[in-house]
Amino acid sequence: xxxxxxxxxxxxxxxxxxxxxxxxxxxxxxxxxxxxxxxxxxxxxxxxxxxxxxxxxxxxxxxxxxxxxxxxxxxxxxxxxxxxxxxxxxxxxxxxxxxxxxxxxxxxxxxxxxxxxxxxxxxxxxxxxxxxxxxxxxxxxxxxxxxxxxxxxxxxxxxxxxxxxxxxxxxxxxxxxxxxxxxxxxxxxxxxxxxxxxxxxxxxxxxxxxxxxxxxxxxxxxxxxxxxxxxxxxxxxxxxxxxxx
Amino acid sequence: xxxxxxxxxxxxxxxxxxxxxxxxxxxxxxxxxxxxxxxxxxxxxxxxxxxxxxxxxxxxxxxxxxxxxxxxxxxxxxxxxxxxxxxxxxxxxxxxxxxxxxxxxxxxxxxxxxxxxxxxxxxxxxxxxxxxxxxxxxxxxxxxxxxxxxxxxxxxxxxxxxxxxxxxxxxxxxxxxxxxxxxxxxxxxxxxxxxxxxxxxxxxxxxxxxxxxxxxxxxxxxxxxxxxxxxxxxxxxxxxxxxxxxxxxxxxxxxxxxxxxxxxxxxxxxxxxxxxxxxxxxxxxxxxxxxxxxxxxxxxxxxxx
Numbered sequence: 001x002x003x004x005x006x007x008x009x010x011x012x013x014x015x016x017x018x019x020x021x022x023x024x025x026x027x028x029x030x031x032x033x034x035x036x037x038x039x040x041x042x043x044x045x046x047x048x049x050x051x052x053x054x055x056x057x058x059x060x061x062x063x064x065x066x067x068x069x070x071x072x073x074x075x076x077x078x079x080x081x082x083x084x085x086x087x088x089x090x091x092x093x094x095x096x097x098x099x100x101x102x103x104x105x106x107x108x109x110x111x112x113x114x115x116x117x118x119x120x121x122x123x124x125x126x127x128x129x130x131x132x133x134x135x136x137x138x139x140x141x142x143x144x145x146x147x148x149x150x151x152x153x154x155x156x157x158x159x160x161x162x163x164x165x166x167x168x169x170x171x172x173x174x175x176x177x178x179x180x181x182x183x184x185x186x187x188x189x190x191x192x193x194x195x196x197x198x199x200x201x202x203x204x205x206x207x208x209x210x211x212x213x214x215x216x217x218x219x220x221x222x223x224x225x226x227x228x229x230x231x232x233x234x235x236x237x238x239x240x241x242x243x244x245x
Numbered sequence: 246x247x248x249x250x251x252x253x254x255x256x257x258x259x260x261x262x263x264x265x266x267x268x269x270x271x272x273x274x275x276x277x278x279x280x281x282x283x284x285x286x287x288x289x290x291x292x293x294x295x296x297x298x299x300x301x302x303x304x305x306x307x308x309x310x311x312x313x314x315x316x317x318x319x320x321x322x323x324x325x326x327x328x329x330x331x332x333x334x335x336x337x338x339x340x341x342x343x344x345x346x347x348x349x350x351x352x353x354x355x356x357x358x359x360x361x362x363x364x365x366x367x368x369x370x371x372x373x374x375x376x377x378x379x380x381x382x383x384x385x386x387x388x389x390x391x392x393x394x395x396x397x398x399x400x401x402x403x404x405x406x407x408x409x410x411x412x413x414x415x416x417x418x419x420x421x422x423x424x425x426x427x428x429x430x431x432x433x434x435x436x437x438x439x440x441x442x443x444x445x446x447x448x449x450x451x452x453x454x455x456x457x458x459x460x461x462x463x464x465x466x467x468x469x470x471x472x473x474x475x476x477x478x479x480x481x482x483x484x485x486x487x488x489x490x491x492x493x494x495x496x497x498x499x500x501x502x503x504x505x506x507x508x509x510x511x512x513x514x515x516x517x518x519x520x521x522x523x524x525x526x527x528x529x530x531x532x533x534x535x536x537x538x539x540x541x542x543x544x545x546x547x548x549x550x
Contacts, residue, residue: 006348010341017336081332086388089296089328090349091321 003092007100015108021070025108026115029062033116037124051124055116056207057180059139060200062112064146064171066105071150072157072167075101080160084244094244102147109143130210134217138210142203145227148234149199155242174200199230247274248307249396249427250295255304257290264290266451267304272429274395277422279442280431281536283548287451288431289329292398295429296326309395322351325389326398331381333373340369343387350392359387363417379410386417397421399430403437415441435536435548445536449544459536466542467492468534470508472515474501475528484522488514495541502541504534 015021033055040050078084087097120126128135153170157163176182177191178200184192195201202223209215250272257265265287272278280288293299295306297317306313308320333342340356347353360366363383368376376384382402389397399418403411418428418441432438438445439459446456455462463469482494485503490511493504505511508531519526540548 003348006345010337010345013341014334014336082328082330083332083334085298086328086331086333089298089321089324089326090346091318091351092349 004096004100004103007092007096008104011100011104015104021074024065024069025062025112028065029058029112029116030119032061033058033119033124037120041124049125051120052126052212053208054181055120055126056211057204059113059116059207060142060178060204061175061180062116063109063139063143064174064200066108066112067143067146068150068153068174069164069167069171070108071101071105071147072153072170073163075151075154076157076160076163079154079244082245088244105147106140106143109139113139128211130212130214131216134220135207135210138203138206138220141224141227141231142199142207145199145203145231145234148231148238151238151242152234155238155240174198177201179204197226199227202226248272249274249309250429251305251307252291252295253305255291255294255306256302257294257299258302263451265294265301268448268451268453269304270446270453270456272427274427275422275425276443277418277428277430277441279438279445280429280448281433281435281438281445281540281548282448283433283546286448288448289400291448292400292429292431296324296398297321322392323395324398325392325394325396327382327385327389327400327402329400329404331385331388333384335372335374337373338370339365339373339376339384339387342373342384343391346388347391352393353391354393359390362390363387364413379406379413382406382410382414386414390421394426396427396429399428401432402430403432403434411437433548435540439536447536447540447543449540449546454543455539462536462539463534466504466534466539467506468504468538468542469506470504470511471532471534471538472503472505472508472511473528473530473532474503474515474526475499476501477525477527478523485515485518488518490514493542495538497541497547502538504538 036054036058037051040054043050045053117126117128149170150167153167154163157166177184177187177195178198179195180200184195184201187195206220206223209220248271252271253269255265255268256263268287268291280291282288290299294301295308295313297313297320300314309323311319313320337345340360343356343359347356356369357366360369363386365380365383365387368380373381373384386399386402402418403414406414415437418430422428430441442459444456444458445462446453447462448454457465482496482501485491485494485501488503488511490505490507491503492506495502495504503511512531515529518524537548540546
C-alpha cells in the first residue's frame with residue numbers, strides 16, 4: 001500500500017510537470033466549455049440551455065484526453081524508453097504499477113468532471129437534474145471503458161513517435177462521430193451506423209438522459225452493453241498484445 | 246567455496262540462434278567477476294537470465310542459495326542492477342528517483358548517503374533530462390545501490406565515458422568490493438576486465454571458453470610477453486619458428502605476434518635472424534600479453550571489431 005501511495009504521488013507530480021499533458025487535460029476542456037458557454041449563452045435546444053446539452057459532451061471529451069491519449073502516449077513512452085524494463089528488476093509488482101496508473105487517471109477524470117460541471121453550473125446555467133449517483137456510476141463505467149481503449153492502443157502501437165498522432169486520431173473520431181458536439185442526426189445517413197458502434201456515443205446519450213431528462217437506470221440500460229463490450233474487447237487486446245519491452 | 250551465484254548448464258535460444266549454450270560457473274562472495282567477450286557473445290543474455298529478466302530454456306540458476314525460477318521476488322531484494330542504458334522519466338528529480346526506487350524495497354539506504362557516495366549531492370534537485378552522460382551513468386549506479394544489495398550487476402558500466410569518468414567508476418566499484426559486495430560486470434573493454442576483475446569468464450558464441458584470474462589466463466596460454474612485428478617483405482610464420490624460446494606465434498593481418506616467457510633472448514635472436522636473411526623489420530615492439538592476445542589465441546578472432 002505504501003508503495004502504491006508513493007507511486008501515485010510521484011506520477012501526480014510528473015503529470016503537473018508535463019505542460020503539454022496539462023494543456024490537453026485541463027486547459028483545453030475548460031477553454032471549450034467557456035468558449036461554447038459564451039457562444040451559446042442565450043440559446044436553447046428543445047427548451048433547455050444549449051450548454052446543458054454540450055456539458056456531458058465536453059466531459060466525455062475531457063475523459064478521453066486522459067483515458068485514451070494520455071494513457072496511450074504515456075505507456076508507450078515508458079515501454080520504449082526502457083522504464084518498465086528497469087522497474088521490472090525491482091520488487092515493484094506490475095499490478096501495483098498499472099493499478100496506480102489506472103487510479104491516478106480515474107482521479108484526474110473526476111477532477112476534470114468536477115471542474116467542468118462547476119463552471120457549467122456557475123456561469124452558464126447548466127444543471128444535472130437527474131440522479132447524481134447514477135451519473136457518477138455511468139461516468140465511472142465510461143472511464144474504465146476508455147482506459148481499456150488506451151491500454152489496447154498502448155499494446156498495439158509500437159513506435160513512440162506515432163503514439164501521440166494515432167491516439168489523437170482515435171480521440172477525434174470518437175469525439176466527433178460520437179456526438180460530443182454535433183448530434184448524430186445531423187450527420188449523413190451512411191455514417192450513422194458507424195457512430196452507433198462508438199462507446200462515446202452511448203456514454204454521451206446516457207449522461208445526457210440522466211442530466212437532462214432525469215432518466216433512471218432502466219432508461220439508459222440499452223447503451224451499457226456497448227461500453228461493456230468495448231471494455232471486454234480492448235482488455236483482451238491489451239492483455240494479448242502488451243509487451244513490457 | 247562461498248558461492249553467491251551458481252549457474253549450471255544454462256541455455257537460452259532465440260529461434261535458431263543459441264545465445265547462451267550450456268554455460269556453467271560459480272561466483273564467490275566478495276569477488277569482482279567479469280564476463281568478457283565481443284558483442285553478441287552472450288554476456289548480456291547470461292546476466293539477464295541471472296537477474297530474472299529472461300527465462301532460460303534449460304539449466305538452473307541460484308542466487309544466494311535461492312533458485313531464480315521460483316524465488317525471483319526474494320532475489321530482487323538482494324540484487325542491484327545497472328543496465329547499459331537506464332532511462333527514466335525526463336522530469337523526475339534525482340533525489341525523487343532514488344526515494345522512489347528505495348520505496349520498492351524492504352530495506353533501503355537514505356538518498357543523501359547514496360548521492361554523496363556517487364558525487365551527485367549537488368544534483369539532488371536536478372531533473373534527469375539536465376544530466377550529462379557521466380552523471381546519468383552514476384545515477385543508474387545509484388539506483389542499483391538503493392537497497393544496499395549483496396550482489397551488483399553492471400552491464401558495460403563505462404561504455405561511452407571519457408577516461409576520467411571511467412576511472413571514477415572503477416574507483417567506486419573497488420570501494421564497493423571493499424564493503425563486501427560481490428560485483429558481476431560485463432564488458433568488451435579488455436583493460437577494464439584486466440584492471441578490475443578478480444576472475445574473468447571469456448565468452449564467445451554463447452560459450453565460456455576460459456575462466457580464471459586475468460594473470461592466469463595469460464600464463465596458461467604461455468603468452469607472457471608479446472613481440473609484435475611488421476616486416477616489409479612479408480615472411481611466413483614458419484620462418485620465425487627457428488627462434489628459440491618462442492612459445493607461440495599468432496598472425497593478425499600483417500602483424501606477427503611472437504609469444505614468449507623471455508623477451509630478451511628472442512629479441513636478440515630476431516635481430517641476428519633479420520641481419521642474416523635480409524629481413525626488413527618495419528615495426529617491432531615488445532609488450533606484456535593482454536587478454537586480447539588470449540582471446541585471439543582461443544578463438545582466432547579479435548576482441549574488438
